[in-house]
Amino acid sequence: MFTINSESSKKTEKIAEKISLLLSPGDVICLIGELGAGKTCFSKGLIRALGVKNKYVVSPTFTIINEYQGKYPIYHFDLYRLKNENELEALGFEEYFYGKGITLIEWADKMKKLLPKDRLEIYFSYVNENTRRIILKPKGKLWVSRDMESFSENIGS
């Protein structure tokens, strides 16, 4: 578990950029935190860092999922409007998780039971108006095997 403080939305995007260097196809990243805690901001930074040139990387709340093509296919989910895990199953979400793209899931805590074992959980919380606390929790063998230790040393700088 690693904790970083971000003092601005720019820094949150920078942190996302650094995390993007760790990723490979098939990875699932879960973003968890209140409204306005920085999930979409982080997603923006990550999606751009993965080579997506779209001018607009926007909140997928309305569409539930936005797809992008960068270095890899990127699936940006937002489960904010969903309630029940059965519905997610019915929508065939797993096909995305075990595919060749990178999956980003905002409000992933709404579907804990359906998440793959190997995933990076990122928790966002509010410290003050500009500052957010970002906690990284690697889950499963895949993430534990990655060298998060040395990575975390320079991620905050």
Added chain:
Amino acid sequence: MYILGIETSCDETAAAVVNGKKELLSNVVFSQLKIHKPYGGVVPEFASRNHLKKINTVIGQAIREAGIKLSDLNAISVTYKPGLVGSLLIGISTAKALAYALNIPLIGINHIYGHIYANYVNDNRKKFPGIALVVSGGHTSLFLCRGHNKFSLLSQTRDDAAGEAFDKVSKSMNLGYPGGPLIEKMAKAGDPGAFKFPSARFKKGNKLDFSFSGLKTAVWCTYNKNINVKNFNLHDLAAGFQKSVVDTLVRNTFESANRYKIKSILLSGGVASNSSLREAMQEKAKKEGLDLFCPPKEFCTDNGAMVAVAGAYKFKKGMKFEFGLEPDAAF
């Protein structure tokens, strides 16, 4: 001539009929609001299933109320993008089957352009060239409309849609769903100057772009900071938030009109039913000497009438039925 319009892109199952003079003969909307209300938002799987349950009834009623028979139809127009794919599919499949059986053309309508055409429902005054603001739960976009079906996107939101901000702020203030009408009601008794929120403005890139995510967070922070403070007035907070959204929408819309030397503004989308936005737009238009068009509130939210009218303006003699129409989630 008769055209049937079908709309199922989100949580409204809707159908309407217009005649050759583009007069509205019927307009049936089945809203799933009650079904989704307990969940604080639209649940896609429910939406799709309920469209399937209602679509035939809604179309049947639209045909009956128009006083015609199915065989009288000359074309069918249907929303094919953007929206929830599962929901769009119900409308498209029904429209395809009907058009195929009747051997009449099927016209695909972009939902966003449909909203712009809500301004032409029972109102054929010349409005183009114009600047169109489409503002709803899923979209906040400005278009330059050079003429019928000649629209180009000028700008859009970089994060949340304006309606989404209303919904999320409403939820974080524990007011409920949908947020638009609830915030508007709260704001009426509030002082918009009590809590001042800045209106987002970009220095880099497209200056006409919108952003409401920072505002949403600022309101949430203010709410949490003050919730235990004596005399904290929720009405004031709602009014301050609403004013910031309205100011941004008005500013960017009129800046676009100015930039492209356009004399006509078309408002549409669910948020266009907000009285405070309508008044502010009207006031600014009067001051600048521009014409403001805004559909009646019933045509601001999703409906079949706008799809039927958009279809009527796209319809050309000699059009044939084609199978190719597919749903698409993106704009």
